[in-house]
Amino acid sequence: MRRQQTISKLLGLLIVGGGGLIMLLPFVWLISSSFKAANKIYVFPPQLIPDPFRWQNYVEVFTAVPVLTYTQNTLIVTVFATLGTVISSVVAGYAFARLRFKGRDTIFSLLLATLMLPYVVIMIPVYVMFSKVGWINTLYPLIIPNYFGDAFFIFLLRQFFRTIPMELEDAARIDGAGRPRVLFQIMAPLARPAIIVVTIQSILGEWNAFMQPLIFLTKRSMWTLALGLNSLQRFETGRDWTHYMMVLGVFMVIPVVIMYFLAQREFIQGIALSGMKA
C-alpha cells in the first residue's frame, strides 16, 4: 500500500511537474523573442538568449505601433465594463438570493437559460441596434451592455449570498436599516470574496476580448490591444514586425500574470466557484 502510494506520487510529480514546465515554455519563447531582432526570431535552432539582445524593441514599439492608444482604449473598456457588471450583478444577485417577490424564480430561470445562448445568434441585431444609435467605432457597445448585469456573475453571487447567515441581515433590519443600506453596508462587505472573484473574471474577460471589439471597432484609433496585435500578426503593415508583435504579446500577458500573483487565492476560489453546478 505504502509503496503503491509512493510510486503514484512520483508519477504525479513527473507528469504534473514535467508537464507544468512544458506549459511554461511558450511564455519563455514569447519573452525571449520580444528581445530579438526581427530576423532572429524565425531561425533554427531557436536562440534562448537573444543575440543581439534588443531591449530597445520595448522603446521602438511605441513609435511603430500606437500602443498608448490601444492600451488606453483597452483600459477604458476594462475599467468601466467591470464597474458596471459588478454593481449590477451584485444588486441582482442579492435580490435573487434574499428577497421574495412574484416573478423572481421565473426571471432567474430565464437568466440562466441565456447562458446557453451563443453570441453569434444575437450578434447581428445587437450590431444593428448600436449602428442605429451611432455607436459603431465608439467604446460604448463594449461598455454599456455590462451595466445590465451578467447572467453567470449574478448566478455566482446569488449562490454566495445564500450562504450568508440570515441573522446578520435581520439584526440590521430590526435596527431600521432599509434594503439598500443592508445590501451595501452589510451584505456586500460579507460577500467580498465572491465580489472579488467576479471582478477578476470580468477584468480578464474584457482584457482578452476579441470578437466583440472586432465587430464594433473598425477604426484604428479606437482599437484595443487585442485588435492591434491581431493586425500586426496578420502582417497588415506589410513589414516584418514579428519582434514588435512579441513585445505587444508580452504587454498583453504581463498584467494578467501580475494580477494572478496578486490575487492567487481569489483565482483559485473563483475556479472552484465556477466549477460547481446549479
Place this chain on the structure above:
Amino acid sequence: MTKLPFYKRLSFEETFWGWAFIIPAVLGLILFRFGPVLASLYFSFTKYDILSPPQWIGLTNYRGLVNDTYWLKSIQVTLNYTILFIPLSLIVAYIIGLLMSQELRGISLYRTMWYLPSLVPTVASAVVWRWALNPEFGPVNYPLRALGYDAPGWLTDPDWIIPSVVLIQLWGLGNAALIFLAAIKGVSPTYYEAAEVDGANAWVKFWWITLPMTSSVIFFQLIMTVIASFQVFGVAYILFSGQTTSDPAGPGNAALFYVLYTFRNAFGYFKNGYASAMAWAMFLVILLLTFILFRTQKRWVYYEVEGEE
C-alpha cells in the same frame, strides 16, 4: 388558497426592492438577449444587408444552407475539432486534476504552471504558437526531429490544421484541470476510509468513489466544453482568416470554423439574413444536444441528495 404564515407572506417592501434591484438585469435580458434573439429569428427569413430594410424571403436562407458547400465544410471542420478536442481536453484535465489531488510537494507551484496559460489572451497565444508550430523554425519540432520524424506543416497542411488548433487550445486546459482538482478534493474522506477498511485498492476507490462523486462536475464541464467548442472563433480568425474575407480560411478552408463562416457572411459579405439562419441552425443544435445530454444524465451523473437545499 391557504393563508401563509406571516413570515412567508410577500411584503410590499420586498417586492419593491426586489424589482428595483433586478430591473437592470431584466432590461438587459430584454434589450440584449431576448429582443435580439427574436430579431435574428426574423432576419433569418429575410434578405438583409443592413443598409436597406430586410426583405422577407421565407425559408430561402435555410434551403440555401443545404446547397452551400462552405456551410457543409464549416460543419465538418467544427465537428472534427469538437470530436478531437472534447475527449482529449476532459480526460487530460481530469488526469492532471487527479494527480494534483495527491499531497504533492510544491503543489501551488504546479497549479500556477498549469493555470497561467489559460489566462493568456487568444491573440497573444496565436502569436507564440504561429512561431512554435513553424515547420522549419518552431521548437515544437525538436522532439519530432529527435525521434527521426519530419515536422508536419502544422498550420499549412489542411490535414494538420485541426490538430494544431486542438493543440493550441489544449494549452489552456489548466482551468478545467483545477476545476476537477477542486471537485476531487471535495469528496469526503470518510468514503475512502470506509473503502480502505474493506480492502479496496486505488483503482477501486477511483472507479467507485472519486469518479461517481465528481460526475456532476464532469457533466457540467462537458456541457460547457461542447458549447464552447461549437463557438471557436478567435484562434481561427487570427491564424487563418487571411487579409480579406474572400481568402480561404486556411489552406483548402481547413480552418473554416462554423462561427468564422457565420461572421464572414455577416460582416464580410453583408448577407445578414443568411448569417442569422446559420446562427439559428447552430443554436437549435446546441439546444438539442444540451437536452439530450441532460436526458442521459440520470444514467451516469450522481448528485448527493443531502445538502442545504
